[in-house]
Amino acid sequence: MIRKILALFRSERIDLRERFLDRFAGRTIIVHQGLTIGWVGELMKEAGGGAHFRFDARTLPAKRPTPIEWMVERHVLPLCLPMPLLIKIDGRNLLIRHLMRNGMPVHPSEIYWMLGEFPERTHIVLSASGQGFKISRKMPVSDNLVDFNAIFEESAEY
Numbered sequence: 001m002i003r004k005i006l007a008l009f010r011s012e013r014i015d016l017r018e019r020f021l022d023r024f025a026g027r028t029i030i031v032h033q034g035l036t037i038g039w040v041g042e043l044m045k046e047a048g049g050g051a052h053f054r055f056d057a058r059t060l061p062a063k064r065p066t067p068i069e070w071m072v073e074r075h076v077l078p079l080c081l082p083m084p085l086l087i088k089i090d091g092r093n094l095l096i097r098h099l100m101r102n103g104m105p106v107h108p109s110e111i112y113w114m115l116g117e118f119p120e121r122t123h124i125v126l127s128a129s130g131q132g133f134k135i136s137r138k139m140p141v142s143d144n145l146v147d148f149n150a151i152f153e154e155s156a157e158y
Contacts (some may be wrong), residue, residue, distance in 0.1 A: 014131055020067035024089040029053045032084035043108035092128040095119050101144050113146045
């Protein structure tokens with residue numbers, strides 16, 4: 001009840017942002033504009049591959065957007081990164097990395113490794129700030145290699 005009363009006094013932007021952050025906290029989202037059946041099939045073969053929420057941005061814009069529709073339309077698509085995108089919601093931050101290499105989507109098996117490189121190796125980080133998000137650009141868009149050696153060396157230390 002108190003949430004509904006407070007919602008009346010909050011800006012719609014903050015309400016949609018908070019609802020998005022609450023709903024997807026700790027989760028990953030793959031934002032795309034269509035994926036091939038073969039690519040999705042390979043994703044499903046990966047351990048945890050079905051746990052990624054997939055959002056097709058071709059459905060936008062919406063008259064009354066849901067929190068994820070609002071987030072993708074207003075904050076993710078304007079970044080103009082190659083699609084598909086991998087987004088991890090980490091607290092109040094969205095860690096974003098595109099899934100393209102040499103003009104083709106990477107193999108879904110690389111997603112696990114990319115997540116292991118977060119937060120250091122992201123293209124963009126959106127941090128909740130004020131009524132919107134602060135944009136921090138990290139690695140160049142042209143760089144999307146996975147450093148398997150660093151990952152193996154790090155795990156060997158344990």
